[in-house]
Amino acid sequence: MNKQLEQEIVTHSTVDEITSRTVDYLKNGFPVHFTGPTGVGKTSIALHVAKKLERPIVVLQGHEEMTNADLLGDFNGYTKKLLVDNYVRSVMKKEETMRENWQEGLLLEAVKNGYTLIYDEFTRSKPETNNLFLSVIEEGVLPLYGSKHKEKWIPVHEDFSIIFTSNPSEYAGVHETQDALLDRMITMELDYMDPEAESAILSQKAEIAEEQAEMIAGFVSNLRDKCLSKSKQGPGIRAALMIATVSKDKEMNISAEDEEFKQLCIDVLLHTVHKGMQYEKKSRSLSLITQEFKKAFGGNNNGK
Numbered sequence: 634m635n636k637q638l639e640q641e642i643v644t645h646s647t648v649d650e651i652t653s654r655t656v657d658y659l660k661n662g663f664p665v666h667f668t669g670p671t672g673v674g675k676t677s678i679a680l681h682v683a684k685k686l687e688r689p690i691v692v693l694q695g696h697e698e699m700t701n702a703d704l705l706g707d708f709n710g711y712t713k714k715l716l717v718d719n720y721v722r723s724v725m726k727k728e729e730t731m732r733e734n735w736q737e738g739l740l741l742e743a744v745k746n747g748y749t750l751i752y753d754e755f756t757r758s759k760p761e762t763n764n765l766f767l768s769v770i771e772e773g774v775l776p777l778y779g780s781k782h783k784e785k786w787i788p789v790h791e792d793f794s795i796i797f798t799s800n801p802s803e804y805a806g807v808h809e810t811q812d813a814l815l816d817r818m819i820t821m822e823l824d825y826m827d828p829e830a831e832s833a834i835l836s837q838k839a840e841i842a843e844e845q846a847e848m849i850a851g852f853v854s855n856l857r858d859k860c861l862s863k864s865k866q867g868p869g870i871r872a873a874l875m876i877a878t879v880s881k882d883k884e885m886n887i888s889a890e891d892e893e894f895k896q897l898c899i900d901v902l903l904h905t906v907h908k909g910m911q912y913e914k915k916s917r918s919l920s921l922i923t924q925e926f927k928k929a930f931g932g933n934n935n936g937k
């Protein structure tokens with residue numbers, strides 16, 4: 634099972650509001666699309682919503698090499714069956730049969746059985762591959778062209794729902810979304826969570842005290858804001874989770890006096906902050922992190 638499927642979501646007001654609206658839209662037959670920068674919780678909320686629909690969940694990960702065969706299914710080799718019949722001792726009968734193995738595609742499976750499909754990062758797949766979704770959404774049928782099926786199409790089950798997620802088109806490896814597809818879904822723009830929501834997630838997921846989580850979330854979000862002010866991406870909740878998890882595991886002091894903790898923060902943040910701030914010299918990014926580090930954790934000795 635997908636690891637994220639088993640994870641418990643930490644709900645906060647944004648998650649609750651988005652979830653309730655999305656469930657309404659999906660129940661009325663409209664696909665929903667969460668878009669936004671990396672790490673804002675698109676996949677987590679999509680999974681949370683999907684669980685509310687109480688149907689089996691299928692997660693499809695968009696990628697450049699995705700083909701119709703991946704979505705609809707394909708033959709993936711042969712199985713050889715050898716039957717040896719030695720019932721009458723003097724007669725040995727051997728029968729060999731070959732059978733093509735059919736692997737059903739995830740979209741076909743979901744459409745046929747009325748599952749909830751999460752199509753994560755769907756703009757990483759080529760637009761021509763995603764064209765299949767136009768028929769699914771608009772006509773309520775899944776065309777089976779080029780798939781060796783006897784039928785030309787199958788009807789979409791009435792319980793089938795679909796949630797798309799994507800990163801903005803300026804991200805590397807992301808295709809522009811076709812207008813025709815966008816026009817048929819409700820697109821909700823998700824933004825970075827506020828520091829309170831992030832610290833609740835840190836505290837629960839890394840099992841650290843609330844005030845420590847607040848300090849780490851505030852520190853990372855200040856650095857992120859500095860990068861965003863240059864219209865660049867900054868460190869997100871994943872970076873904050875790394876800091877929280879490793880510092881807890883290594884029993885570091887969440888304090889400016891702990892050199893090991895400071896090194897951990899630099900290791901996790903320097904590359905992203907430097908990319909975001911676009912300074913010529915790395916030492917400038919390092920100074921920025923050190924300065925924010927002192928502001929966030931200086932004078933504090935909150936221990937473990």
Ligand SMILES: Nc1ncnc2c1ncn2[C@@H]1O[C@H](COP(=O)(O)OP(=O)(O)OP(=O)(O)O)[C@@H](O)[C@H]1O
Pocket residue numbers: 640641642643644645648669670671672673674675676677678798799800834838870871874
């Ligand atoms: N509400 C939440 N509760 C618990 N964990 C969360 C929540 N929101 C985000 N996270 C955690 O934060 C990290 C990023 O979340 P998620 O993968 O949902 O973001 P995303 O917007 O889909 O990112 P990407 O665009 O990179 O796929 C994950 O480790 C996830 O488990």
